[in-house]
Amino acid sequence: MKRIETDTLGQVEVDQSKYWGAQTQRSLENFPIGIEKMPTQLIRAFVILKRSTAVANYRLKKISKLKKEAIVYACDHVLNHDLMEHFPLVVWQTGSGTQTNMNVNEVLAFIGNQFLIEQGHNERLHPNDDINKSQSSNDTFPTAMHIAAVLEIEAQLLPALDEINQTLIEQADKYRDLIKIGRTHLQDATPITFGQEISGWQHMIEKIIVMVKEDLNYLNELAIGGTAVGTGLNAHSKFSEYVVNEISQFTNRPFKSAANKFHALTSHDQMVRAHGTLKALAANVMKIANDIRWLASGPRAGIGELVLPTNEPGSSIMPGKVNPTQAEALTMVAVQVMGNDTTIGIAASQGNFELNVFKPVIIYNFLQSVQLLADGIRSFNRRCLVGMKPNETVMTEDLNASLMLVTALNPHIGYDKASEIAKKAYKENITLKQAALELGYLTETEFEQFVDPAKMVEPRD
Incomplete structure (x- = not known):
């Protein structure tokens, strides 16, 4: 069954079961590109925005109380129900996201009008005149981008980071006295405790948490009120302030109106900066996951210093094989995020004159990075680290066999003699002590006094 919807271009047939209108239908037909749909998080952010604009417009006497109530009802209905089937548009559409803005406007108008009909009222909502009042796609889309980014980071990423951070804190303390060999350049180096090694991983996560929270300060700035080109045409001078206050109350987040709306519409440097931190996080988790899978390599022909949980069979042909699958999954997430960063950086550079028209691809990649990192880190922590x-x-065994323990002799016999001991031990396949004694550079007592791994894991006066 079809129904007829109209817009400024004429009539369009729409499936009777769908809530959208003519402009959404045209977008569906005109952009059959890919399978990547506008993210749910962005749609929810848009609905939060539309709810807030309705309240603001009512306060400013731009819409009636009844229309405000109908819009708020429609927004709450979408936020409280799974209605994503009515938001079908792909990412690959107009670069301002106009069709998605109108998709939201049309769906909210449809639900709001159903409410008005059921209540026996004659007033009706118009997607442009009421839902989109005092707004443009050019300021609503970047506003929704920032709302979605902030809410997703706070709901998903920061809790995942806190979780893995706590695990690493506990393990660093648990193994603070377990001495092992350190490695640099993939070669044996001086001793380190396993707890110290883990503390390096933990501090990476701790610093990223600080950086992400700093980025939120910039993402909290909202473009709403700039309308088409940043001038605020067709919007009340207090509209932006009222909307942002309403969004802040509804989300319990300290959002604020962007000081310069011309910047807010044409530049996405705040998204670039924030995603740069996500790329830094990707680099860190790549390093942590790679360290762990290298240390767990083997179990007999590799380093074999770690034993990872057995979550599933590792091979379809080799019985008993166990692979570091969680590490592999997380490293794939990391390279995807790094690729997303390149896309976002290039897209953000394309702010021509008063508008950047790469907004959909920026937010799609940004939200994907947040979700992948949050999910990947949480899974890696629970199914590997713990x-x-x-x-x-x-x-x-690795510690005692290392030739780099000879470094402890530098202050006592000098670099050259210590090097000679190491080379002799390696060439003749003997211990450092044997080499030192045969060269006559140290007594057995002196060697044992100086070469003590427990004294080599921290500075000593």
């Missing part, structure tokens, strides 16, 4: 165990026997 159950990870050190193989203390292997760690001790």
